[in-house]
Amino acid sequence: xxxxxxxxxxxxxxxxxxxxxxxxxxxxxxxxxxxxxxxxxxxxxxxxxxxxxxxxxxxxxxxxxxxxxxxxxxxxxxxxxxxxxxxxxxxxxxxxxxxxxxxxxxxxxxxxxxxxxxxxxxxxxxxxxxxxxxxxxxxxxxxxxxxxxxxxxxxxxxxxxxxxxxxxxxxxxxxxxxxxxxxxx
Amino acid sequence: xxxxxxxxxxxxxxxxxxxxxxxxxxxxxxxxxxxxxxxxxxxxxxxxxxxxxxxxxxxxxxxxxxxxxxxxxxxxxxxxxxxxxxxxxxxxxxxxxxxxxxxxxxxxxxxxxxxx
Numbered sequence: 001x002x003x004x005x006x007x008x009x010x011x012x013x014x015x016x017x018x019x020x021x022x023x024x025x026x027x028x029x030x031x032x033x034x035x036x037x038x039x040x041x042x043x044x045x046x047x048x049x050x051x052x053x054x055x056x057x058x059x060x061x062x063x064x065x066x067x068x069x070x071x072x073x074x075x076x077x078x079x080x081x082x083x084x085x086x087x088x089x090x091x092x093x094x095x096x097x098x099x100x101x102x103x104x105x106x107x108x109x110x111x112x113x114x115x116x117x118x119x120x121x122x123x124x125x126x127x128x129x130x131x132x133x134x135x136x137x138x139x140x141x142x143x144x145x146x147x148x149x150x151x152x153x154x155x156x157x158x159x160x161x162x163x164x165x166x167x168x169x170x171x172x173x174x175x176x177x178x179x180x181x182x183x184x185x
Numbered sequence: 186x187x188x189x190x191x192x193x194x195x196x197x198x199x200x201x202x203x204x205x206x207x208x209x210x211x212x213x214x215x216x217x218x219x220x221x222x223x224x225x226x227x228x229x230x231x232x233x234x235x236x237x238x239x240x241x242x243x244x245x246x247x248x249x250x251x252x253x254x255x256x257x258x259x260x261x262x263x264x265x266x267x268x269x270x271x272x273x274x275x276x277x278x279x280x281x282x283x284x285x286x287x288x289x290x291x292x293x294x295x296x297x298x299x300x301x
Contacts, residue, residue: 022287025288043199098194099196099197104240106265109269113269114268119275121238123239124241
């Protein structure tokens with residue numbers, strides 16, 4: 001693992017207790033982070049929450065991917081039922097994914113903010129439904145103006161009742177920001 | 186108390202509205218963006234403003250600064266999942282009365298409303 005990736009992993013590690021504590025306080029299922037093993041989830045039909053941080057020192061973008069097939073279980077874990085049968089995710093499922101990804105992303109951004117001793121406010125999430133690789137490609141193309149972006153990848157594997165649910169966090173962080181964070185970690 | 190909420194997520198707005206009414210307060214309005222908030226708050230006169238930090242156009246800190254130019258008396262409760270020390274200090278400096286961490290329960294909302 002490169003030094004920069006190790007530094008990103010440190011930020012994630014600092015965020016995990018906060019994320020689990022917040023999610024467990026509102027979910028009827030017990031959530032645990034089991035992310036130690038290497039996992040390659042490949043391509044899949046996803047629901048993606050996309051965030052931007054337009055900060056002059058720490059410009060960053062984050063895409064949080066959930067497997068569309070897990071959305072029913074996720075909804076059940078928060079509101080106790082899911083009666084929707086449509087192939088497309090419903091508005092309430094979309095709002096729930098937004099709030100869940102807000103909790104995860106805000107914990108990560110808060111760690112960066114507290115390390116940098118700087119107020120950093122991310123955008124609200126934009127929900128995109130498509131194959132993961134297609135979304136990743138679109139986001140990467142959109143960021144071509146922002147040169148020197150480094151891509152960091154982390155998979156939260158969360159045991160949700162008997163089912164493992166994954167949340168892939170892909171972040172695009174400028175090299176300058178990573179260098180600043182390296183000094184602070 | 187008369188309560189107004191600024192929050193971009195309609196599910197959260199609906200849930201909080203239900204909780205506010207269950208707690209015996211009056212829900213007098215809602216907005217989902219900076220622009221809508223400033224337009225509606227120039228007319229509405231809430232006793233309590235529940236304000237989310239992450240909004241689609243500008244952020245809650247900017248809403249707070251703008252709101253305080255026209256209203257110094259309404260109590261403002263910030264609702265956020267961000268845990269930033271610098272942000273909390275700035276929010277309090279700009280006139281926030283309380284910071285309520287998301288996700289929160291109805292008891293925590295009740296307690297925040299009693300504290301301010």
